[in-house]
Structures are given as structure tokens and as C-alpha cells.
Amino acid sequence: MSFWTAIVLLVLIGSVTKVLTARYRAQHGITADRHGNENYVSRTDPGAQREIEDLRERIKVLERIATDGNSLDARETKRIAAEIEALRDKQAD
Incomplete structure (x- = not known):
């Protein structure tokens, strides 16, 4: 495996992880503002x-x-x- 192949795989793994994390947070009502503060949005x-x-x-x-x-x-x-x-x-x- 070459150096650039490893870099591409690491970026791909990081991107997939970020997408799955965002999906999980959206499903459970967790939002973040501009400053990165997380809020739980009540579904009721x-x-x-x-x-x-x-x-x-x-x-x-x-x-x-x-x-x-x-x-x-x-x-x-x-x-x-x-x-x-x-x-x-x-x-x-």
C-alpha cells in the first residue's frame, strides 16, 4: 500500500465516521450552535x-x-x- 492510498483511506474513514455521527445526532435530537455548544431538542x-x-x-x-x-x-x-x-x-x- 502506498503512502497516498493510506491517506485516501484515512480521509474516507474519517468522512464516513463524521456522516454516521451526524446522522445519529440528528435522529436523537442533538443540535450544535455556531460555537459548538450542544443542545438536546425535546421531541414533545x-x-x-x-x-x-x-x-x-x-x-x-x-x-x-x-x-x-x-x-x-x-x-x-x-x-x-x-x-x-x-x-x-x-x-x-
Whole structure:
């Protein structure tokens, strides 16, 4: 192994280590400011939790709307609406 190959390998190992360290810190909420001071960011943000709960409720409503189109009541409502439209079309003629 030549001298330059060893230098390239050392730089590569250092770079991979730095990337993996940054990834680990990001996953666990550890940030650093300009001066290198590290801070732990709490993941329990009340505003974010409230927004997540609101989004979950919206998803529940959308799922209900999507699945209620196949229920017996929904089919009956569609049938009645079609009959009403057919009667309107007959009156217009």
C-alpha cells in the first residue's frame, strides 16, 4: 500500500465516521450552535402533538367518507337520488 492510498483511506474513514455521527445526532435530537455548544431538542412539542392529533382526526373522517360510499345506506341514498333525477328529467320532457 502506498503512502497516498493510506491517506485516501484515512480521509474516507474519517468522512464516513463524521456522516454516521451526524446522522445519529440528528435522529436523537442533538443540535450544535455556531460555537459548538450542544443542545438536546425535546421531541414533545405540544403544538406539533396537537397538529398530529388534528391530522389523525381528519384521516379518520376521510376514511369514513371513503368507506361509507359502499355501505347499504349510501347505496340506498344514491338510488333515491337517481330516482329523483329521473323524475325531474321526465317532467322536463
